[in-house]
Amino acid sequence: MRFTVTYRIFAATLAEARARAEGIALEQTVEVPADVVPQGFVADEIVGQIVEIGAEAEGIYRARISFSPESAGAELTQLFNVIFGNSSIQKGLRCLAIDPGDTIAQRFPGPRFGIAGLRELCGRAKGGLIAPVIKPQGLSCDALAQIAYLCARAGADIIKDDHGLADQAISPFRERVTKIQAAVARANAETGGTAQYFPNIGGQTEDIGANLRFAKDAGVGGILVMPGLLGFGLIHRIARDATLNLPVMSHPSFLGPYVLSADTGFSHGMMFGTLQRLAGVDISVFPNVGGRFGFSAAECAEIADACRTPAGPGKPIFPSPGGGMSADRAAEMQAMYGDDVIYLLGGSLLRHADRIGEAISAMRRVLDAGGRLP
Amino acid sequence: MRFTVTYRIFAATLAEARARAEGIALEQTVEVPADVVPQGFVADEIVGQIVEIGAEAEGIYRARISFSPESAGAELTQLFNVIFGNSSIQKGLRCLAIDPGDTIAQRFPGPRFGIAGLRELCGRAKGGLIAPVIKPQGLSCDALAQIAYLCARAGADIIKDDHGLADQAISPFRERVTKIQAAVARANAETGGTAQYFPNIGGQTEDIGANLRFAKDAGVGGILVMPGLLGFGLIHRIARDATLNLPVMSHPSFLGPYVLSADTGFSHGMMFGTLQRLAGVDISVFPNVGGRFGFSAAECAEIADACRTPAGPGKPIFPSPGGGMSADRAAEMQAMYGDDVIYLLGGSLLRHADRIGEAISAMRRVLDAGGRLP
Numbered sequence: 167m168r169f170t171v172t173y174r175i176f177a178a179t180l181a182e183a184r185a186r187a188e189g190i191a192l193e194q195t196v197e198v199p200a201d202v203v204p205q206g207f208v209a210d211e212i213v214g215q216i217v218e219i220g221a222e223a224e225g226i227y228r229a230r231i232s233f234s235p236e237s238a239g240a241e242l243t244q245l246f247n248v249i250f251g252n253s254s255i256q257k258g259l260r261c262l263a264i265d266p267g268d269t270i271a272q273r274f275p276g277p278r279f280g281i282a283g284l285r286e287l288c289g290r291a292k293g294g295l296i297a298p299v300i301k302p303q304g305l306s307c308d309a310l311a312q313i314a315y316l317c318a319r320a321g322a323d324i325i326k327d328d329h330g331l332a333d334q335a336i337s338p339f340r341e342r343v344t345k346i347q348a349a350v351a352r353a354n355a356e357t358g359g360t361a362q363y364f365p366n367i368g369g370q371t372e373d374i375g376a377n378l379r380f381a382k383d384a385g386v387g388g389i390l391v392m393p394g395l396l397g398f399g400l401i402h403r404i405a406r407d408a409t410l411n412l413p414v415m416s417h418p419s420f421l422g423p424y425v426l427s428a429d430t431g432f433s434h435g436m437m438f439g440t441l442q443r444l445a446g447v448d449i450s451v452f453p454n455v456g457g458r459f460g461f462s463a464a465e466c467a468e469i470a471d472a473c474r475t476p477a478g479p480g481k482p483i484f485p486s487p488g489g490g491m492s493a494d495r496a497a498e499m500q501a502m503y504g505d506d507v508i509y510l511l512g513g514s515l516l517r518h519a520d521r522i523g524e525a526i527s528a529m530r531r532v533l534d535a536g537g538r539l540p
Numbered sequence: 541m542r543f544t545v546t547y548r549i550f551a552a553t554l555a556e557a558r559a560r561a562e563g564i565a566l567e568q569t570v571e572v573p574a575d576v577v578p579q580g581f582v583a584d585e586i587v588g589q590i591v592e593i594g595a596e597a598e599g600i601y602r603a604r605i606s607f608s609p610e611s612a613g614a615e616l617t618q619l620f621n622v623i624f625g626n627s628s629i630q631k632g633l634r635c636l637a638i639d640p641g642d643t644i645a646q647r648f649p650g651p652r653f654g655i656a657g658l659r660e661l662c663g664r665a666k667g668g669l670i671a672p673v674i675k676p677q678g679l680s681c682d683a684l685a686q687i688a689y690l691c692a693r694a695g696a697d698i699i700k701d702d703h704g705l706a707d708q709a710i711s712p713f714r715e716r717v718t719k720i721q722a723a724v725a726r727a728n729a730e731t732g733g734t735a736q737y738f739p740n741i742g743g744q745t746e747d748i749g750a751n752l753r754f755a756k757d758a759g760v761g762g763i764l765v766m767p768g769l770l771g772f773g774l775i776h777r778i779a780r781d782a783t784l785n786l787p788v789m790s791h792p793s794f795l796g797p798y799v800l801s802a803d804t805g806f807s808h809g810m811m812f813g814t815l816q817r818l819a820g821v822d823i824s825v826f827p828n829v830g831g832r833f834g835f836s837a838a839e840c841a842e843i844a845d846a847c848r849t850p851a852g853p854g855k856p857i858f859p860s861p862g863g864g865m866s867a868d869r870a871a872e873m874q875a876m877y878g879d880d881v882i883y884l885l886g887g888s889l890l891r892h893a894d895r896i897g898e899a900i901s902a903m904r905r906v907l908d909a910g911g912r913l914p
Binding site: 189193194195196197198199201202203204207208211212236237238239240241243244246247248250251252253254255256257299301302303304305328329330332333334335336368369370371372375392394395396397398399400402403406407418419420421422423424426427430431432453458459460512513514516517 | 563567568569570571572573575576577578581582585586610611612613614615617618620621622624625626627628629630631675676677678679702703704706707708709710742743744745746749766767768769770771772773774776777781792793794795796797798800801804805806827832833834886887888890891
């Protein structure tokens with residue numbers, strides 16, 4: 167069964183839009199002019215096929231183009247290459263959605279955990295989850311572990327490394343994982359809680375496999391990855407690894423240009439929802455409206471919808487808005503995102519110093535009170 | 541020694557631009573508000589420092605910000621994370637250049653081969669190199685190998701897989717590498733030539749190490765990688781591997797949104813030149829002016845300059861324009877790019893069917909005649 171990708175095409179006329187759609191159908195597959203496409207299987211199956219094309223608005227068209235699963239094979243990176251590889255370099259073209267169809271859905275089943283699996287892992291059956299970010303870069307592993315301890319004590323669900331903590335000499339990956347995991351385990355033992363530590367994967371590319379195993383053996387609850395820098399293939403590799411069996415949290419670093427311009431890249435929902443689910447991500451971090459990034463409320467809602475729609479691909483996953491989050495905004499955020507959401511609490515937490523736990527407790531109280539300041 | 545990154549900032553006033561630059565200095569390092577930055581090492585060394593800021597034009601400013609090598613550590617992905625990770629999600633911000641400084645230059649020495657090393661490998665001491673692309677996707681390995689054979693016979697310097705050939709069932713990676721490499725070796729034996737085969741790396745992420753070794757053992761001349769999909773970390777891993785010791789060719793698939801909008805992403809030279817050199821790329825493929833992509837002559841010249849400037853980082857590398865290239869355009873292209881360039885010959889080659897070699901020979905004659913049609 168073929169899979170279908172929806173593109174927005176900026177063109178003066180329907181005829182021009184159709185010509186561009188025909189260009190995409192070739193560009194994303196055979197990448198040769200139409201007159202030299204080999205007849206038979208290549209022409210009949212491999213070349214993309216325009217399923218539907220029509221106008222969205224003046225100068226804006228929408229085309230659905232279907233592709234053969236044989237173009238994608240079993241590699242996620244090649245699937246993405248067919249979806250929007252070379253065509254990403256064309257101006258006036260934006261990729262909006264994918265309907266994977268049965269074959270691709272079977273080859274790329276998506277997240278191992280999803281919302282339900284993570285709720286079980288974190289012992290939080292309902293309500294939003296709270297995920298403080300451990301930082302800043304430049305602190306020792308001991309200092310970072312102490313912040314993690316205070317956060318876990320206060321009832322954080324997920325303790326997440328800052329995405330800027332890699333394998334620097336100041337706080338090497340393995341020492342950091344060992345010390346923060348021990349601090350979180352100590353807090354859990356004291357409170358009976360189930361806070362889960364998600365380290366940011368660090369190390370040279372050739373060492374990442376061993377570092378993932380090290381983190382698993384240390385007892386971490388999941389892994390943070392930046393697909394913009396490490397590649398979507400690495401996320402997919404972690405998510406598929408049954409012996410690792412760890413949830414994956416994805417960070418948007420380096421991905422901004424894919425969504426910032428309306429006439430290129432991906433829709434917000436596709437980049438931070440659909441593609442993440444195809445890759446096996448369980449939690450998709452994105453910049454929240456009203457923070458220091460410029461995402462609108464509508465764009466954030468589109469991301470949350472794409473993460474959670476039961477239509478797939480794969481299990482629904484947690485949207486995780488970050489940036490400028492605090493107890494003061496919790497009620498507003500709960501009204502916007504509902505219950506199935508993970509709130510990142512970032513740098514402003516540090517303002518509370520040793521009383522950092524109080525900020526987390528305050529956030530928890532608002533969420534548990536159904537979004538009303540109690 | 542600190543490294544320095546140059547950003548273009550879209551702002552109404554110098555004061556606003558300075559505030560944004562101060563934001564970048566925090567965002568790319570500690571990612572906490574200024575008032576909670578720990579004093580001492582973190583405040584003094586880790587936080588970015590504005591070196592210079594000034595107006596470029598009305599509403600456009602340029603800032604140079606320096607960072608500590610300790611923020612980047614030894615991982616290329618973390619270096620890129622510091623250069624433009626979260627700030628890539630800010631609107632009205634474009635990353636233009638990096639001055640690595642001695643420390644980063646030592647940690648990231650760049651390409652293993654560069655222009656000089658590749659000329660030696662290919663036995664082409666001067667003049668442009670010719671690199672036909674083996675395609676289309678959907679053909680069997682035998683059919684692809686036959687095309688490669690004809691190209692190698694005709695004097696191609698580099699035989700490059702199409703970037704859409706991964707590890708699909710139609711032409712599995714290992715079978716393809718074995719058959720195309722054998723075909724190229726046979727042609728070389730017949731002509732005394734030294735055509736080099738660069739397969740596109742395929743396979744699941746966890747199998748890529750073994751597949752690279754397989755390709756090396758098969759005798760390939762280099763490796764093609766797509767950093768937009770597989771991550772810059774993988775390029776860096778291949779380039780650094782002394783036992784592999786293979787040149788790396790980089791393909792721009794999925795990278796379009798980084799350069800297409802003037803007020804976000806990277807300058808063309810930085811994305812397709814500087815960042816590639818830092819990652820260890822020896823040949824940077826990009827869409828040529830006048831083809832089916834919209835890059836301007838100035839943008840292509842900027843890429844070629846960034847690839848070849850002796851100022852670094854690392855050794856000068858080959859720019860490799862592709863798209864709409866043929867003998868008819870060779871003279872024009874030679875006038876534009878000079879000698880140190882690798883011309884991709886793509887899908888239109890197939891129009892010549894069994895006489896594909898004649899198109900390559902024709903291109904060679906024009907280049908050898910100094911750009912004059914002989």
